[in-house]
Amino acid sequence: MITTTGLTRIYGKGENAVTAVNNLDIRIDDGELVAITGKSGSGKTTLLNILGGLDKATGGSVCYDDTDITKLADTALADFRLNKIGFVFQFYDLIPELTAKENILLPSKLAKKGKTDISDTVKKLGVENLLGRYPSELSGGQQQRVAIARALVNNPSVLLCDEPTGNLDVSTGNDVLSLLIDLNRNDNRTIVIVTHDNQLAEKCDRIIRISDGKITD
Template structure:
């Protein structure tokens, strides 16, 4: 459902991604590692259509994102993608239930599934709480619930455990993997953490030469 075709991207006359091509399989949980500045977060932004490559194509569900107008690209992100960020991006003025319900409301779906999703990530009975009442690990659970509640085909995670202690991070990654597999979504996780990458089905290293598969595998 996702293919990168000869993606090139340059910032300030410095090549970040050069002729990058890869096809990601449906239902696969992939980790992408690499040195700082190599273009890992840039790659996620290109896949999401939040940035545009200088050349090449990002193809989602058989359609090049570059062929979509702004409104169509927004609808694609809203309906087919879920996002998990290092900084959580949970809205502080909304309850947990309201935060998780946002993708459902934006997609015209029944918001009642938000409470069930909070149950699945271990936050039963916390729907009326506000983000200020939660720990970092609990906030990331809310972020995972929000990313998956509308059953996206593709989940993009940018350093999802970077702000968490190792024990909490391990639990969050187990949860993320379990929920991704249960929903049948494909997932791409950018991380600096080898422990995080071990939770994925496959791990690639991004470099100037492209994506290289590591020996790791489940």
């Protein structure tokens, strides 16, 4: 379970201060598929980055069960993030000099897990025949499937997705969304998706709408 209490993020100081996340209390249960929606600049990506430990809160807490990640030292936070959370981004963020297989295995190598069997994961995501290709040789949908495989390689309990279909055409985006829904339903994996796409959001279990850093619905 993920809970936030009084979560706040302020950028800048004095008259230039901007409150991107404003005193949010949120609870996301294990196995939920949750959408966070809002207009550009509403604070939804900042919220996701704080949930994932990629950005620091100005105030409040983010707890995964009994672990408050806002209180972890940098090394402990990096280790928690590497093993407990998978990230999927709009623009895939694959390393162009690495093959698909090397990109998928990168988090496992960083976690020093030794030999990792990815056969089931790549088959589930339909990229088993793409492992020797470089990102430039893959379509957008293929790159996102590889990115999802990379996010899963350390078997995290939570996936955080920032506009995972935002750079894809409608058909390919629907395919990627179906994959995420299957991962949630079949693996009971908690998935949080930031999106501006209301049709995508409506396919999730719950929608959290944000405006000016506050929950509106």
